[in-house]
Amino acid sequence: MTSELRLDIRQQRPFALTAALRCRAGELLALLGPSGCGKSTLMRMIAGLQHAESGTISLNGSTWFSDSTRLKPQQRRIGYVPQHYGLFPHMTALQNVTAALHGLSRQEQLTRARAWLDKVQLAAFVQRKPAELSGGQQQRVALARALAAQPSILLLDEPFSALDSITRDGLYRILAALKPQLNIPIILVTHTLNEAQLLADKIAVMGQGCILQEGESDRVVRQPLNRAVAALIGMRNICSGTITRTSGDHSVLAVGEQELVLPRALPAGATLHWCLPQEAIRLAALADEPGCLAGNINDLVRLGERWLVSVRLPGTSDTLELHCPATKPLALHQPIRLAVDTGQLHILEA
Structure with missing residues (x-):
């Protein structure tokens, strides 16, 4: 035994x-x-x-x-x-x-x-x-x-x-x-x-x-x-959104005034809680890079060689938090675009 x-x-x-x-x-x-x-x-x-x-x-x-x-x-x-x-x-x-x-x-x-x-x-x-x-x-x-x-x-x-x-x-x-x-x-x-x-x-x-x-x-x-x-467990990026439509094996998640395409089929009309690890978010390299969310820097703290950045998403009370190199020229209230790895987006149970 x-x-x-x-x-x-x-x-x-x-x-x-x-x-x-x-x-x-x-x-x-x-x-x-x-x-x-x-x-x-x-x-x-x-x-x-x-x-x-x-x-x-x-x-x-x-x-x-x-x-x-x-x-x-x-x-x-x-x-x-x-x-x-x-x-x-x-x-x-x-x-x-x-x-x-x-x-x-x-x-x-x-x-x-x-x-x-x-x-x-x-x-x-x-x-x-x-x-x-x-x-x-x-x-x-x-x-x-x-x-x-x-x-x-x-x-x-x-x-x-x-x-x-x-x-x-x-x-x-x-x-x-x-x-x-x-x-x-x-x-x-x-x-x-x-x-x-x-x-x-x-x-x-x-x-x-x-x-x-x-x-x-x-x-x-x-x-x-x-x-x-x-x-x-200390997950900082916990947000809410609604599935506006589904096509094949993809769904569109409304995040305030913006949308993210998720690589999975979810029921249209469903309101979801979801979370993202910090490593699934980075500063967008290009202005027109797909799979991005725009927002304004809500909080900015320097920790050694990194910035801890909190970004307010328009049309929501949610924020996303990420780390990035302190060499980046950032300032409070600055508009910013975030590239999101939607494959790491996790849907939470109600």
């Missing part, structure tokens, strides 16, 4: 939470969403630190939680890395890891602990206490401790949020290198889309106590299910 976490839970108090998800061995599933949406609560339910009102949680066909079963955290063999590491301050890195290895001889504890500290690149720091380690090194000790006990599942609760970008990148590399060796489900709680894209095989987008969309990382990012998901 393929190792797989299955979860389907519901509760109304202390706040409403409804979730159903699966994560197979060797997969990393990212729970992505804003603070307060239920990500960490869901993680605590998987760990057995908190219980839902109803539903089921199982791993490999073994029930962890149901109306009649509530296994304790130690019965679930959870590897858990909390946001603030949870290390014992009076213990060395080696002692912190051996503390998780109950039931083994002292020599086996030391051998396994040293092996895992070596895997997370801390072989030279085994005798240091947490106060003598950097934040990234403490996080690696916490990861080694979680994995040394050979857990059935690894839970990572925003483990990188307190670290600087260079340290985070190093930990991303370590986790990515370890993942193929583990062959267990891995759940990562994060509010950072970039982190989810870098590490996760699948993303579950959470909002207001429920999972709004779950799927392969690229698909969720490129094809958000609806306007709420698009906003939560």
Whole structure:
């Protein structure tokens, strides 16, 4: 049987939470969403630190939680890395890891602990206490401790949020290198889309106590299910329009006072919400270039060697946002033409 976490839970108090998800061995599933949406609560339910009102949680066909079963955290063999590491301050890195290895001889504890500290690149720091380690090194000790006990599942609760970008990148590399060796489900709680894209095989987008969309990382990012998901993953170009006519395998989308030809047949008269990634928009090279939208620069911010440009589309309340080289001579309220890759235009569900 393929190792797989299955979860389907519901509760109304202390706040409403409804979730159903699966994560197979060797997969990393990212729970992505804003603070307060239920990500960490869901993680605590998987760990057995908190219980839902109803539903089921199982791993490999073994029930962890149901109306009649509530296994304790130690019965679930959870590897858990909390946001603030949870290390014992009076213990060395080696002692912190051996503390998780109950039931083994002292020599086996030391051998396994040293092996895992070596895997997370801390072989030279085994005798240091947490106060003598950097934040990234403490996080690696916490990861080694979680994995040394050979857990059935690894839970990572925003483990990188307190670290600087260079340290985070190093930990991303370590986790990515370890993942193929583990062959267990891995759940990562994060509010950072970039982190989810870098590490996760699948993303579950959470909002207001429920999972709004779950799927392969690229698909969720490129094809958000609806306007709420698009906003939560940071999609800036979310607009509305009406299909004015359809001919063969093409449709004409009215965007305020302008039109775009879409390479697909859609019902005439339909009013749609749609979105575009920033990379699907560029400044038109020619004044008469086809497939363009005209507008006026509504906002202009210089970010390093690039402009972040917001363009108001006439006849609508919508704007399109794109990046372009700062060498371009641009100014507020300047008329501008945008070339749009309509093949990347994604229709959102109502």
